[in-house]
Amino acid sequence: MVLKRFFTKKLKKSLSGFKSSNIALIGACIILFFAVIALFAPVIAPYDPYETNLEETYQAPSRSHLFGTDHVGRDIFSRVIYGTRIAFGITLLVVAIELVISVPLALISTYIGGVFDEVVMRIMDVIISIPHLLLAIVIVALMGPGMRNAIIAISISYMPMLARLVRSVSLSIKEEPYIEACHVLGFGSPRIVFSHILPNIVSVIIVQLSLDLGYALIDMASLSFLGLGVQPPRASWGAMLSLGKTYLLHSPWMTIFPGICIALLVFGFNLFGIGLGDILNPRSRK
Amino acid sequence: MNTTLQINKLCANFYLGKKIIRAVDNVDLRIDEGETIGLAGESGCGKSTLARAIMRLVPPPGKIDSGEILFREKDLLNLTENELMTIRGRDLSLIFQDPSTYLNPTVPIGRQICDVVTAHFSDSYKEAQNKVIKLLGDLGIPEPVHRFNNYPHEMSGGMKQRVLIAMAVCCNPGLIIADEPTTALDVTIQRQILELIKKNVMHRGSSLLFITHDLSILAEICDRIYTMYAGRVVETGRAKDFFLSPLHPYTKKLLQAIPRHDVKKPLVEIPGSPPQLDNLPQGCSFYPRCEKRSDICLTAFPEPREIEPDHWVWCYNV
Amino acid sequence: MNLIIGCGVIMSEPILSIKNIKKHFLHTKNILSRIIYGTKWVRAVDGVTLDIQPREVLALVGESGCGKTTLAKLILGILQATSGNITIHGKDLNEYGKDLSGKCQLIFQQGRASLNPRKTIGALLKEAMLVNTITSSRGIEQAVDEVMEMVDLDTEFKNRYPHELSGGQAQRVVIARALSLKPSLLIADEPTSALDVSIQARILNLLIRLQKNLNLTMLYITHNLGSVRQIADKVAVMYLGKIVEICGTEEIFEYPMHPYSEALFAAIPIPDPMIERKIIVLKGETPSPIDLPSGCPFHPRCLYEKDVCRSKVPELTQITSGHWISCHFPLNWSK
Numbered sequence: 033m034v035l036k037r038f039f040t041k042k043l044k045k046s047l048s049g050f051k052s053s054n055i056a057l058i059g060a061c062i063i064l065f066f067a068v069i070a071l072f073a074p075v076i077a078p079y080d081p082y083e084t085n086l087e088e089t090y091q092a093p094s095r096s097h098l099f100g101t102d103h104v105g106r107d108i109f110s111r112v113i114y115g116t117r118i119a120f121g122i123t124l125l126v127v128a129i130e131l132v133i134s135v136p137l138a139l140i141s142t143y144i145g146g147v148f149d150e151v152v153m154r155i156m157d158v159i160i161s162i163p164h165l166l167l168a169i170v171i172v173a174l175m176g177p178g179m180r181n182a183i184i185a186i187s188i189s190y191m192p193m194l195a196r197l198v199r200s201v202s203l204s205i206k207e208e209p210y211i212e213a214c215h216v217l218g219f220g221s222p223r224i225v226f227s228h229i230l231p232n233i234v235s236v237i238i239v240q241l242s243l244d245l246g247y248a249l250i251d252m253a254s255l256s257f258l259g260l261g262v263q264p265p266r267a268s269w270g271a272m273l274s275l276g277k278t279y280l281l282h283s284p285w286m287t288i289f290p291g292i293c294i295a296l297l298v299f300g301f302n303l304f305g306i307g308l309g310d311i312l313n314p315r316s317r318k
Numbered sequence: 319m320n321t322t323l324q325i326n327k328l329c330a331n332f333y334l335g336k337k338i339i340r341a342v343d344n345v346d347l348r349i350d351e352g353e354t355i356g357l358a359g360e361s362g363c364g365k366s367t368l369a370r371a372i373m374r375l376v377p378p379p380g381k382i383d384s385g386e387i388l389f390r391e392k393d394l395l396n397l398t399e400n401e402l403m404t405i406r407g408r409d410l411s412l413i414f415q416d417p418s419t420y421l422n423p424t425v426p427i428g429r430q431i432c433d434v435v436t437a438h439f440s441d442s443y444k445e446a447q448n449k450v451i452k453l454l455g456d457l458g459i460p461e462p463v464h465r466f467n468n469y470p471h472e473m474s475g476g477m478k479q480r481v482l483i484a485m486a487v488c489c490n491p492g493l494i495i496a497d498e499p500t501t502a503l504d505v506t507i508q509r510q511i512l513e514l515i516k517k518n519v520m521h522r523g524s525s526l527l528f529i530t531h532d533l534s535i536l537a538e539i540c541d542r543i544y545t546m547y548a549g550r551v552v553e554t555g556r557a558k559d560f561f562l563s564p565l566h567p568y569t570k571k572l573l574q575a576i577p578r579h580d581v582k583k584p585l586v587e588i589p590g591s592p593p594q595l596d597n598l599p600q601g602c603s604f605y606p607r608c609e610k611r612s613d614i615c616l617t618a619f620p621e622p623r624e625i626e627p628d629h630w631v632w633c634y635n636v
Numbered sequence: 637m638n639l640i641i642g643c644g645v646i647m648s649e650p651i652l653s654i655k656n657i658k659k660h661f662l663h664t665k666n667i668l669s670r671i672i673y674g675t676k677w678v679r680a681v682d683g684v685t686l687d688i689q690p691r692e693v694l695a696l697v698g699e700s701g702c703g704k705t706t707l708a709k710l711i712l713g714i715l716q717a718t719s720g721n722i723t724i725h726g727k728d729l730n731e732y733g734k735d736l737s738g739k740c741q742l743i744f745q746q747g748r749a750s751l752n753p754r755k756t757i758g759a760l761l762k763e764a765m766l767v768n769t770i771t772s773s774r775g776i777e778q779a780v781d782e783v784m785e786m787v788d789l790d791t792e793f794k795n796r797y798p799h800e801l802s803g804g805q806a807q808r809v810v811i812a813r814a815l816s817l818k819p820s821l822l823i824a825d826e827p828t829s830a831l832d833v834s835i836q837a838r839i840l841n842l843l844i845r846l847q848k849n850l851n852l853t854m855l856y857i858t859h860n861l862g863s864v865r866q867i868a869d870k871v872a873v874m875y876l877g878k879i880v881e882i883c884g885t886e887e888i889f890e891y892p893m894h895p896y897s898e899a900l901f902a903a904i905p906i907p908d909p910m911i912e913r914k915i916i917v918l919k920g921e922t923p924s925p926i927d928l929p930s931g932c933p934f935h936p937r938c939l940y941e942k943d944v945c946r947s948k949v950p951e952l953t954q955i956t957s958g959h960w961i962s963c964h965f966p967l968n969w970s971k
Contacts, residue, residue: 209750213810216712217764217817218737227763231754360832460920474921504699505859506918509903513917531833534905538913557909575837576907577862579889585841585866588834591802 056307062300066293070116077110081267090283100285102275111267112289118268119249119297122183126248127241129187130194135237138198142206143225153199156192164189165251172260179268182261186251190244197240201233235312242305246298253294269294321388322493322525323349323372328385330364330371337596341367341380343549346622349493354526356536356557358572359546362592365529368546369497372527373412374402390492408438411486415498417478421470427481428454428466434485453484456518458510476507480514487519494519495527500535512538534576537561542628545569548593548603550619555629565631567608602633610635649726650687651821651853652711657684657720659706663926679925680706682877683720685952688821693847693854695868695885697861697900701922703877704857708823711855712742725820738768741819745826748806751798757809758794764813783816787842804835808842815846823855828863836860840867861904865889870958873897876933877925879952882960893955893966895938932964940965 069076078098085105093100099108141152159167164186171185172178205211206229214224255261256270264271269290276286330342341364349355359365370376372387374394387394389410394402414420422430428450435446447466454462457480470478479499486494496515500508516539520526528540536543537557544554545566553566564570574586590607599605601616608615614634622630659681664670681703688694696704709715711722713729713736722729724739732739744750751760761780765771771779781791787808798806807827814822824843828836844867847854856868864871865885872882873894881894892898902916918937923929929936935945944964952962 209744209746210752212714213742213744213750215714216737216742217813218734218768219763220734223767228752232752360834476921504922505861505903506699506899507921509915510917512905513915532905534907537907537909538905561907561909572833573907575833577837577840577860577866578906579862579865579901579904580906580911582865582886585837585863587838587841591804592832592834 053307053310055303056311059300059303059305059307062296063304066116066297066300067120069113070120073113073117077107077113079107079110081106081111081114082265083107090279092283093285099289100283102272102283102286103279108272108286108289111272112269112293114267115269115272115290115293116297118179118262118266119252119293122179122252122262122268123245123248123301125183126187126190126252127244129183130190130244131237131241133187134191134194135198138195139202139225139230141195142199142202143221143229152195156195159189160192160196162189165254168251168255169258169260172255177260177263179262179266182252182255186248186255189251190248194237194240194244197236198233201236202229205229205232235309239305239309239312242301242308246301246305249294249298249301320351320390321348322351322353322390323347323527324386324388325368325372326386326388328368328371328387329383330367330376330380331383332380334379334596339595340549340598341595342371344619345385345546345549345551347544347551349525349527351492352523352525353541354520354528354539356533356540356543357527357529357546358531358533358536358543360531360572360592362548362595363546364549365546366497369412369495369527369529372495373406373410404438407434407485407491408489409492411489411491411494413479413482413486413494413496413499416502417475417482418470420482421478423470426467426469427473427478428468431481431484431488435488438489450484450488453488454480457484458514475503476510479503479507479511483511483514483519487522487524490522491524493525493527495529497529498531499528501530501532508535515539533561533573545572548595548598550603551632552604553631553633555626559626559629565625565629565636566604566633567610567635568604648690650689651692651725652688652855653723653726654684654686654707654711655721655723657707657710657722658682658718659703659710659715660718676926679877679928681710681717682925682928684874684877684879686872686879686882688853688855690853691851692870693852693856693868695856695858695864695871696874697858697864697871698874699859699900699922701876701925702874703925704874705825707874708742708825708855708857711821711823712736712740737819738770738817739819740821740823741814741817743807743810743814743822743824743827745829747803747810747827747830748798748801750810751806753798756795756797757801760809761794761813761816765816768817770817779816783812786815786846787812802835803831804838807831807839811839811842811846815850815852821853821855823857825857826859827856829858829860836863843867861901873900876923876928878933878962879960880934880962882952884958887959891968893959893961893968894934894963895940895967896934898967899939932962940967 083106085101088101088105089103091097091101097107097109099112101107137152141149167189168182168185171188172181175181175184211224211228214228252261253270253273256268257274259274262268262271264275272290273287276283279286325345325347328342328345332339332341345368357365357368367376367380371382372394376382382395389405421427428447431450432443432446435441435449436443441449451462451466454465459465459477459480473481500511503511512535520539528536530536540557542554542556543560545552545568547568553564553569561573564573571586571588575588577585588607593603601618602620605611605615612635620632620634622632624630625636661678661680663676663678664673684707696707698704706715710717724732729736758780761783762776765776765779766773780794784791784793789805789808789812793801793805801809827843828839831839840863846852856864858864868885870882871885871888873880873896875896881888881892881897888897889901892901899916899918902914906913916939920937923936931947932945932950935941938945942965948964950962950964952960955961955966
């Protein structure tokens with residue numbers, strides 16, 4: 033309802049704003065590039081990523097295998113392409129969970145204040161004080177390895193940062209004259225929080241989420257690298273790195289290509305997030 | 319009578335991307351020795367930029383593009399930065415509007431004033447300190463010896479403004495520019511500061527350029543007054559002539575718009591909206607809001623005409 | 637002299653009635669400062685009593701820190717009083733709940749800053765009216781148009797955002813929004829202080845016109861004393877959380893009886909170089925509301941203070957019909 037209308041308006045404004053930031057444009061292009069690959073993976077990938085071929089193991093990049101093959105003869109190019117799907121799927125899920133839980137929690141907590149606010153914030157402080165990769169490792173270790181648990185673990189470790197950000201921004205907005213005006217006009221708390229405070233912090237949230245996409249990818253790849261995330265034989269870039277490290281000296285292509293993809297996509301997310309910050313903030317600061 | 323300050327055809331513009339904002343547009347101004355001159359106008363008319371231009375402190379993207387600023391016969395626009403540094407604070411000083419933001423919060427106020435003295439004179443710190451303590455007393459700060467060591471946040475608005483005034487007068491400058499010095503203060507404190515300025519600033523022999531949007535204040539202290547609109551001077555005259563028989567339609571309306579507590583009279587509005595400085599009309603910039611307007615006003619900005627002695631107006635229809 | 641509360645001979649019931657309202661804020665908030673400094677209170681509003689009759693405009697004047705904005709917030713229910721009570725239309729403030737917004741509205745000082753920068757003018761006006769069920773969603777467009785016309789705003793501004801409006805236009809939106817709820821009492825808190833002189837006159841004239849046409853009851857809070865004479869029927873002067881004088885407008889400017897009122901009005905500069913001015917310069921500065929002076933709060937700065945002023949707090953008393961004063965030695969008594 034209000035949210036839907038609001039998002040379409042925001043989208044239109046953002047699209048026009050892209051003209052002003054080259055950084056955002058480049059970032060968006062990179063992301064779009066990978067997104068298209070993810071979408072059309074079955075069409076683009078020449079081979080089945082799980083199909084092994086023991087006669088063509090450790091092959092260097094060639095015309096038939098653009099990125100070479102791994103230790104069991106699987107085509108790395110196809111695996112990298114399918115890895116794009118996992119990369120996107122995971123990062124988007126992490127960010128979605130973060131968004132859905134942290135933002136309302138922080139907003140409500142700020143608005144109610146008092147003991148509830150104190151308790152929630154202290155819990156967040158505890159979580160934030162643990163380095164988040166470590167926290168994710170601990171959670172996965174407790175819950176068991178696997179993609180689902182890795183996603184949950186990373187989301188939990190990211191929640192406090194977003195919550196604190198939302199909280200600090202909404203605290204400053206709470207004091208603004210137009211919020212006081214809402215009280216005088218007889219608006220109820222839910223309306224003030226969601227219809228007045230939230231739109232003014234959306235730009236901050238969007239920027240943070242864009243950056244978090246990049247961080248989530250790195251953390252996910254790290255977990256997979258450690259064997260705690262995506263499990264083989266699934267083709268995730270992190271798992272491929274983990275696998276490839278043993279053969280680094282004679283088959284470096286097993287690690288180089290997934291590595292480049294991770295770096296490139298994270299770069300794309302970062303550029304997009306930073307550029308978005310440039311677009312959304314100075315304009316709204318009139 | 320010596321002339322302390324003579325400004326001729328000064329132009330200062332702000333360059334914002336494609337837009338050029340003519341903040342000060344061909345302004346002439348004269349201040350004689352010992353005179354108190356008022357400069358009146360609303361926000362955006364260019365009076366603050368003019369004050370900064372005289373000190374050659376116009377911040378970028380602003381720039382002084384042409385004209386002369388003759389301070390005691392020397393053109394300030396031709397001096398080097400080093401030469402200007404010896405003049406600023408010593409012969410030419412500025413009292414700012416908001417004392418809270420123009421005082422260093424980490425340095426005691428006495429020290430801040432002493433720094434001005436020791437920067438321009440060869441006094442030792444102790445000699446400067448004694449001078450400053452006496453000055454603080456003259457300016458009505460109680461317990462000056464004790465207050466010398468106060469930090470700005472330990473003082474009220476009125477006290478801080480006195481500190482700024484102290485910094486401006488401590489070197490007995492030839493010209494003091496006061497940029498809205500009482501706007502941020504309460505009415506009774508404003509009265510205190512105005513009386514202070516009358517006693518301690520005006521009668522020391524310095525000239526004073528008092529800039530404000532509150533014309534009522536100027537009626538009390540000024541010898542002559544200038545009005546500015548959209549970067550240009552539109553009228554200037556001696557205080558009595560200016561207030562009792564204003565000539566320019568803008569000045570007239572501005573005076574009538576001031577609500578008076580001593581008489582009951584209806585408030586006169588000025589139609590239209592304040593000018594947009596990057597999009598000024600051709601000719602006289604007051605044209606859209608003027609009740610005396612005519613076709614000739616659109617041709618070019620009017621030349622000054624002296625209607626009575628020392629009373630000049632920039633208008634075709636007077 | 638006895639304390640007489642209520643406005644004497646007037647027959648109708650006052651719209652707003654404030655009885656001995658106090659608002660004290662705790663200054664020493666944590667235990668450590670309480671041990672060191674003792675419990676200190678900021679006495680922002682320290683016993684205010686006043687009434688506003690229907691269709692009356694009462695100007696509340698005073699300098700910064702006197703408590704006038706705090707008083708406005710108490711009337712609007714934004715702050716809870718420490719003691720005393722406020723009634724609107726005879727009903728206690730606390731009994732109103734959400735309905736208060738329909739009875740009592742505020743024109744903010746900050747103008748544009750009191751409008752959500754992310755919403756269009758039309759959206760802001762619609763929301764205010766819909767939430768307060770002034771009109772159904774069918775009649776809303778017309779209602780918005782009507783209220784914008786009332787404040788001389790072109791209806792094409794409906795799709796603009798606050799930052800696209802000038803100061804004067806934004807202030808008119810604020811006025812429109814407040815009036816669209818058809819309040820019984822309108823509080824205007826420094827409605828023109830953020831505007832240029834040429835625009836101030838326009839907004840003030842608009843308020844005067846609206847007050848007459850809509851028979852509004854208004855509490856006009858300002859430090860711009862000149863504007864008071866044009867718009868207000870009565871003036872209440874406030875100092876350090878207390879009312880020191882209440883009187884009809886004409887009377888108070890000609891014959892102020894409280895030394896503070898006298899100094900306040902004498903301090904205003906007049907745009908006429910030939911007029912003879914009575915210069916009154918008060919000693920010192922306004923004390924902090926944390927450490928109020930003993931006796932009469934004004935005595936340290938008063939030019940006429942005597943011994944009794946230092947020890948005994950003067951009560952707000954009716955000295956002549958419609959003229960209340962809180963002073964042991966009122967000026968101009970024999971007029």
